[in-house]
Amino acid sequence: MDVDPRPLGYEIEAFCWLTVAPGRLAAVGRAMADHPEVGFVAATTGPTNLVAGLVCRDTEAFYDYLTDRLGALEGVGALETAPVVRSVKRAGMIMP
Numbered sequence: 291m292d293v294d295p296r297p298l299g300y301e302i303e304a305f306c307w308l309t310v311a312p313g314r315l316a317a318v319g320r321a322m323a324d325h326p327e328v329g330f331v332a333a334t335t336g337p338t339n340l341v342a343g344l345v346c347r348d349t350e351a352f353y354d355y356l357t358d359r360l361g362a363l364e365g366v367g368a369l370e371t372a373p374v375v376r377s378v379k380r381a382g383m384i385m386p
Contacts, residue, residue, distance in 0.1 A: 294380065300345040302352040303374040306360070307338035314365025315339055321363055327355050338370070 295303055310318045315333055322331045322342055330343040346352040352373075360366060 294377070295345040299347060301348050302346040303377075304344055304346075304352065305372050305374070306342045306344060306356075307370045307372075308340040308342070308360070308366055309338050309368040310340050311365040311367060312339070314363075318363050318365050322360075325355075325359060327351075327359070338368075 308318070319331055319333060319340060322328050322340075325344075327344045327346055328342050329345065330341075332341055333339060334341050344355065346355055356369065356371065360369060
């Protein structure tokens with residue numbers, strides 16, 4: 291994410307790594323691209339094959355997104371999340 295989401299009312303910023311069935315990778319990526327919580331989504335290689343950056347209003351919205359929105363997508367086999375606890379650089383600018 292290029293801007294700090296907190297002044298916009300989003301308390302939770304996280305990165306997600308998903309393992310998606312190869313035949314569903316494009317469809318899951320397109321579906322996630324339409325989710326307003328997702329600012330970035332890309333196919334990757336390695337232990338996971340899809341990565342996304344997202345923001346949510348609070349922990350309840352984050353939980354709902356993971357369980358209701360992502361969990362409902364056909365082909366998602368596994369999901370790892372890592373909440374951002376501190377940013378030191380965004381869009382080329384070092385943060386105070």
